[in-house]
Amino acid sequence: MMQQAVSAVSGEPLLTVDDLVVEYPVGQKIVHAVSGVSLQIARGETLGLVGESGCGKSTLGRAVLQLRRPTAGRVLFDGHDLTTMHGDALRKMRRRVQLIFQDPIASLNPRRKIGDIVAEPLVIAGVKDPEKRKQLVEEVLSAVGLDPAIVVGRLPHEFSGGQCQRICIARALILNPEFIVCDEPVSALDVSIRAQILNLLEEMKGRFGLTLLFIAHDLAVVKAVSDRVAVMYLGRLCEVGPSEQLFARPAHPYTALLIEAIPVPDPDIRPTESVPVGEPPSPIAPPSGCRFRTRCPRADARCSAEVPELRAVAPGQFAACHHPLI
Amino acid sequence: MTDNVLLSVEDVVVDLPTPRGNLRAVDRVNLTLGAGQTLGVVGESGCGKTMLSRAILQLLPKKAKLSGRVRFDGEDLLRLPAEKLRQLRGRSLAVVFQDPMTSLNPVLTIGTQLIETLQEHLELDDAAATRRSVELLAAVGIPAPEQRLAQYPHQLSGGMRQRVAIAIALSCEPKLLIADEPTTALDVTIQAQILDLLAREQRRRHMAMIIITHDLGVVAGRTDEVAVMYAGRVVERAPTAALFKKMRMPYTEALLAALPRLDAAPHTPLPAISGRPPDPTRPLQGCSFAPRCRYAVARCRTEKPALEAAETSAHQFACFHPIEIREGAGA
Numbered sequence: 001m002m003q004q005a006v007s008a009v010s011g012e013p014l015l016t017v018d019d020l021v022v023e024y025p026v027g028q029k030i031v032h033a034v035s036g037v038s039l040q041i042a043r044g045e046t047l048g049l050v051g052e053s054g055c056g057k058s059t060l061g062r063a064v065l066q067l068r069r070p071t072a073g074r075v076l077f078d079g080h081d082l083t084t085m086h087g088d089a090l091r092k093m094r095r096r097v098q099l100i101f102q103d104p105i106a107s108l109n110p111r112r113k114i115g116d117i118v119a120e121p122l123v124i125a126g127v128k129d130p131e132k133r134k135q136l137v138e139e140v141l142s143a144v145g146l147d148p149a150i151v152v153g154r155l156p157h158e159f160s161g162g163q164c165q166r167i168c169i170a171r172a173l174i175l176n177p178e179f180i181v182c183d184e185p186v187s188a189l190d191v192s193i194r195a196q197i198l199n200l201l202e203e204m205k206g207r208f209g210l211t212l213l214f215i216a217h218d219l220a221v222v223k224a225v226s227d228r229v230a231v232m233y234l235g236r237l238c239e240v241g242p243s244e245q246l247f248a249r250p251a252h253p254y255t256a257l258l259i260e261a262i263p264v265p266d267p268d269i270r271p272t273e274s275v276p277v278g279e280p281p282s283p284i285a286p287p288s289g290c291r292f293r294t295r296c297p298r299a300d301a302r303c304s305a306e307v308p309e310l311r312a313v314a315p316g317q318f319a320a321c322h323h324p325l326i
Numbered sequence: 327m328t329d330n331v332l333l334s335v336e337d338v339v340v341d342l343p344t345p346r347g348n349l350r351a352v353d354r355v356n357l358t359l360g361a362g363q364t365l366g367v368v369g370e371s372g373c374g375k376t377m378l379s380r381a382i383l384q385l386l387p388k389k390a391k392l393s394g395r396v397r398f399d400g401e402d403l404l405r406l407p408a409e410k411l412r413q414l415r416g417r418s419l420a421v422v423f424q425d426p427m428t429s430l431n432p433v434l435t436i437g438t439q440l441i442e443t444l445q446e447h448l449e450l451d452d453a454a455a456t457r458r459s460v461e462l463l464a465a466v467g468i469p470a471p472e473q474r475l476a477q478y479p480h481q482l483s484g485g486m487r488q489r490v491a492i493a494i495a496l497s498c499e500p501k502l503l504i505a506d507e508p509t510t511a512l513d514v515t516i517q518a519q520i521l522d523l524l525a526r527e528q529r530r531r532h533m534a535m536i537i538i539t540h541d542l543g544v545v546a547g548r549t550d551e552v553a554v555m556y557a558g559r560v561v562e563r564a565p566t567a568a569l570f571k572k573m574r575m576p577y578t579e580a581l582l583a584a585l586p587r588l589d590a591a592p593h594t595p596l597p598a599i600s601g602r603p604p605d606p607t608r609p610l611q612g613c614s615f616a617p618r619c620r621y622a623v624a625r626c627r628t629e630k631p632a633l634e635a636a637e638t639s640a641h642q643f644a645c646f647h648p649i650e651i652r653e654g655a656g657a
């Protein structure tokens with residue numbers, strides 16, 4: 001039921017995540033990083049994933065790509081279950097899916113030249129002809145707005161954060177993937193450079209026919225690029241819906257809180273102070289029932305007793321809340 | 327804005343020697359701040375915000391060369407002996423950095439750090455300093471403050487650490503708090519909480535504050551005045567309401583336009599500012615923004631516009647073709 005709820009995608013889903021669970025053992029305890037997340041992404045769609053630090057966004061992204069094997073659940077990519085794939089089969093599949101990280105500078109090997117960094121996926125994929133590799137590297141660097149003649153021989157520290165992110169994007173695109181997980185690709189960047197990179201991602205998406213899972217904690221950034229948005233809190237999905245609709249009429253109290261927290265560049269709008277003080281509880285011992293209840297202004301007895309399931313609140317919009325706002 | 331000037335920065339220049347040559351990080355900056363007022367300093371990474379705040383605090387790198395004047399609370403900071411400066415910094419002039427670990431000591435408990443700061447500047451015995459520490463932690467929204475005293479910084483989340491750094495900064499009731507990108511490393515919800523916390527404490531203590539950020543959205547509802555910096559210089563300066571009502575400097579306008587807006591439809595291309603700021607070791611002859619400015623004309627490339635006042639003396643900008651005048655001329 002939940003599956004059907006979250007799909008609501010037009011067209012065939014390229015990616016289906018089904019009841020995914022990821023746990024990290026720490027000592028005797030268990031970190032419940034992702035606890036039963038289901039979602040679908042249609043071919044050509046961008047799904048934004050938002051939530052506070054530590055809520056499990058990166059874990060979910062990495063588990064989708066099998067960089068971290070999930071504890072339970074399935075990940076279907078183009079009909080193939082990645083969670084049961086190993087060895088060569090998985091390696092082949094990995095060419096079709098890529099990852100872009102938050103910290104562009106740290107994700108580039110400081111001792112390797114840009115040309116080699118961008119060519120690396122080709123080497124791993126077994127493209128043996130150096131001329132062919134050189135040509136592909138030049139093409140993809142030009143595509144992301146860098147001049148290959150100037151950049152290939154240089155080292156990462158010679159580039160700014162924004163340029164390093166362009167290089168990371170080039171590296172992710174070089175195998176012509178179908179699907180990219182963008183894990184906070186602009187969080188470390190300045191406002192002006194952020195806009196350049198967001199525009200670049202949009203352009204590349206059109207040009208390479210990509211499907212994106214776009215992770216961020218900034219709702220305005222997510223809205224700028226996403227067709228639909230999924231909101232996550234402490235390992236679970238709170239709400240999923242078409243971007244415009246979700247922002248105009250959030251159903252989950254946590255979504256409303258996130259929207260309120262966005263700084264608005266208008267001095268007439270005094271920031272509200274209604275944002276509840278406090279931070280998310282520990283994922284080692286998440287609250288019973290609704291995980292948001294310790295910070296939720298609407299919480300009641302039912303919220304601590306019963307886990308809310310995702311339910312339709314409007315066409316295409318689903319919220320996991322006993323007392324939704326709409 | 328007020329006769330009661332707490333801080334005045336006059337013609338401050340910070341030069342840093344680098345292997346590529348001299349780097350002018352701050353270029354003839356003038357600012358004043360009244361007691362209890364809040365100033366926002368906005369600009370992109372590398373524009374000199376941190377060096378400016380370090381110049382005010384007299385905490386520049388050793389090799390840096392500073393000229394100009396910084397007057398704070400009646401004292402000329404550039405002439406103050408080191409010992410007096412140190413006292414001033416803990417006491418009436420406090421700072422919160424982007425990364426709270428810059429100001430927290432990783433091997434000391436939160437309690438030790440708070441109590442030491444309090445005892446260094448105020449004459450408090452152990453019991454009183456402990457009591458005060460608990461009050462401060464509670465005031466900055468830390469749950470179970472008594473228990474936190476025994477914890478180390480690494481045992482707290484980023485947001486909690488920033489709260490502790492704020493508690494330490496506030497501990498001696500400073501007259502001026504400089505917050506250098508206090509929330510850039512934090513999540514939006516935590517960011518809003520920390521900014522609210524700073525605003526509340528600022529009002530309560532009638533403390534002056536400088537908020538440094540790269541996000542115009544952060545200063546909009548929270549400051550009395552804004553100074554926009556570009557390539558080491560202040561390029562526009564105005565009361566906050568006036569600035570948002572009528573931006574004159576093309577750079578300020580571009581900075582605002584580049585922010586993703588919640589009221590825009592998804593997939594609307596963002597009006598990004600193309601290119602990057604100039605290499606600070608290779609200063610441009612004309613307006614530093616000229617290579618990225620869509621209104622630039624020949625004069626912009628050869629002559630540097632001075633920061634001048636428009637119709638009201640409070641609103642200054644450094645541009646030959648400020649936004650409204652250009653439109654009025656029908657160019």
Ligand SMILES: Nc1ncnc2c1ncn2[C@@H]1O[C@H](COP(=O)(O)OP(=O)(O)OP(=O)(O)O)[C@@H](O)[C@H]1O
Pocket residue numbers: 024025026031032033051052053054055056057058059060217283
């Ligand atoms: N290797 C690991 N071992 C143990 N716990 C981990 C590990 N990686 C992540 N966690 C924990 O799992 C939870 C989810 O982490 P994750 O990195 O997925 O969050 P996130 O939403 O991406 O956060 P951020 O916005 O800070 O990047 C957190 O509580 C985190 O501390």
Ligand SMILES: Nc1ncnc2c1ncn2[C@@H]1O[C@H](COP(=O)(O)OP(=O)(O)O)[C@@H](O)[C@H]1O
Pocket residue numbers: 342343344349350351369370371372373374375376377378387606
């Ligand atoms: N310790 C240093 N030595 C040399 N140059 C520095 C040093 N710190 C900062 N800079 C340079 O000074 C300029 C201003 O830096 P900074 O004040 O940190 O900018 P912001 O805080 O606005 O990001 C930049 O060009 C930066 O690279």
Ligand code: SF4
Pocket residue numbers: 252253254290291292293294296297298299300303308320321322323324
């Ligand atoms: S289920 Fe209850 S606690 Fe959870 S968000 Fe809804 S009202 Fe709040």
Ligand code: SF4
Pocket residue numbers: 575576577613614615616617619620621622623626631644645646647648
């Ligand atoms: S002086 Fe010229 S280049 Fe500089 S901001 Fe004004 S119009 Fe643009």
Ligand SMILES: [Mg+2]
Pocket residue numbers: 057058059183
């Ligand atoms: Mg993450």
Ligand SMILES: [Mg+2]
Pocket residue numbers: 375376506507
């Ligand atoms: Mg800085």
